[in-house]
Amino acid sequence: MEALLSQSEVPYFPPVDPIMLVQNPAFGAHLLWSFGRGFQAEKMDALPSLPSYFLVLPLILHARTLADLKSTNLPSGLSKFVVKLGEQRERLMAVHERTLRMRELTLQSVGAGIASGLLNINYANGLVRANDVSVPRPPERLRFHVASAEKLGRWSARLPQGQVFQLLQVDV
Numbered sequence: 001m002e003a004l005l006s007q008s009e010v011p012y013f014p015p016v017d018p019i020m021l022v023q024n025p026a027f028g029a030h031l032l033w034s035f036g037r038g039f040q041a042e043k044m045d046a047l048p049s050l051p052s053y054f055l056v057l058p059l060i061l062h063a064r065t066l067a068d069l070k071s072t073n074l075p076s077g078l079s080k081f082v083v084k085l086g087e088q089r090e091r092l093m094a095v096h097e098r099t100l101r102m103r104e105l106t107l108q109s110v111g112a113g114i115a116s117g118l119l120n121i122n123y124a125n126g127l128v129r130a131n132d133v134s135v136p137r138p139p140e141r142l143r144f145h146v147a148s149a150e151k152l153g154r155w156s157a158r159l160p161q162g163q164v165f166q167l168l169q170v171d172v
Contacts, residue, residue: 023061026116028109030138031060031149033118036130038153047127048153051172052161054106058098059168060149064091069148078155082167096170 035056039048059065065085072081085092110128113119120129138146156164165172 023057023105025105025108025112027142027145028057028105029113029116029118030135031145032056032106032109032113033130033135034146034149035153035156036119036128038150039157040130040153041150042154042157046157047122047129048156049161050110050121050126050128052156052164053110053128054099054103054172055095055156055164055168055170056149056152057106057109058095058102059152060145061102062098065095066145066148069152070144072151074151074154078152078159078164078167081155092169095168099170 032053035053036048039046039052059069068084069081072084082092085095110119110121114121117133118131118135120131121127122129137143159167
């Protein structure tokens with residue numbers, strides 16, 4: 001008969017942080033890949049630059065901003081999305097702050113994307129290719145995140161990078 005573990009022998013597992021379930025480099029890499037695929041689908045002869053990837057996670061991983069992104073139709077474009085954010089000016093201004101706070105997660109996500117073969121960086125010019133690979137379908141609760149990242153990529157491809165940052169009021 002097996003002996004029972006005493007209270008001191010039971011391993012401790014810290015509680016799972018629900019934020020970390022979504023804000024992790026593996027999921028971030030998937031979102032960055034979706035952004036890149038959207039950009040490349042919209043503008044087949046160009047690739048997004050590395051700085052543009054720093055906008056993705058702060059927009060997609062913020063619930064209210066994601067809701068605005070989700071509710072903005074693809075043909076409406078980034079300008080219409082920014083108008084929605086700008087209805088409450090502090091929400092638009094918060095994008096810059098979130099971009100700064102999420103730099104480390106974005107860098108980790110880029111690294112995870114490169115390591116997993118989702119992304120490829122041309123270090124000479126700073127352009128990032130979202131590779132043509134098959135990825136698992138996201139769970140239902142995350143499908144809007146992935147679809148919104150792709151939509152953001154399509155919108156970004158329609159404008160010069162500087163204009164995207166200017167519309168979102170993010171300084172690099």
